[in-house]
Amino acid sequence: MTKTLFITGASSGIGAATARKASDAGWNVALFARSEDKLKEVAHGCASAMVLPGDATSPADLTEAVERAAHQFGGIDAAFANAGRGLNSSGKGAPDEDDIRGMIDLNILGxxxxxxxxxxELKKTKGTLVMTGSxxxxxxxxGSIYGASKWFVHGYxxxxxxxxxxxxxxxxxxxxxxxxTPFFESGKPDKLKPEDVADAVMLAIEADPRASVREVFLMPQSM
Structure with a gap:
């Protein structure tokens, strides 16, 4: 029976790359993000995909999307909590309250x-949950508030x-x-590719049931 992966933040970057990798490996993919148009573009390159527009900071949107995906595909075998963002402000001077709240809402509450x-749904399938840390x-x-939000993800x-x-x-x-990815507007020329992170997600969800891959830590080889 074909397995199903539910992905948040699936419209671009790591989420989109993971959708393609999973599809190539024979998985159904349930694609969740705010941009329906971008999700449709990702779904077009997947063999069996479901487009589920919604906001990862909305419990109601997520619950509805999960229910629809489980109904469509007969269950969910893995989920990738990938949606996240950094701060738009530089971090210098007085913090931007709305900017901080927006990041915390997505990176932690999301x-x-x-x-x-x-x-x-994962309890029904003894499935695997993956989170994007950093x-x-x-x-x-x-002083990194973003870094602190990812410390939460690692602990959780x-x-x-x-x-x-x-x-x-x-x-x-x-x-x-x-x-x-667009997440980093500038920086070092030597970076990981979204596909590298997608490979790590596939390692986790396709590992033999006897093995639990608790963490995968990826860094660019060239610094």
Missing amino acids: VLWTVGAVLP AAGKRHIP AGNMAEEMREWGGRCTVVAPGMVD
């Missing part, structure tokens, strides 16, 4: 709402791994360094 929506969530960066992923193992499920955090 992960919590995704897990809350998808966990009942190299910034593994080291201390002076470990907590969920312990909870999910009680019923046969698994949880993985994938922690990439700088990735060549």
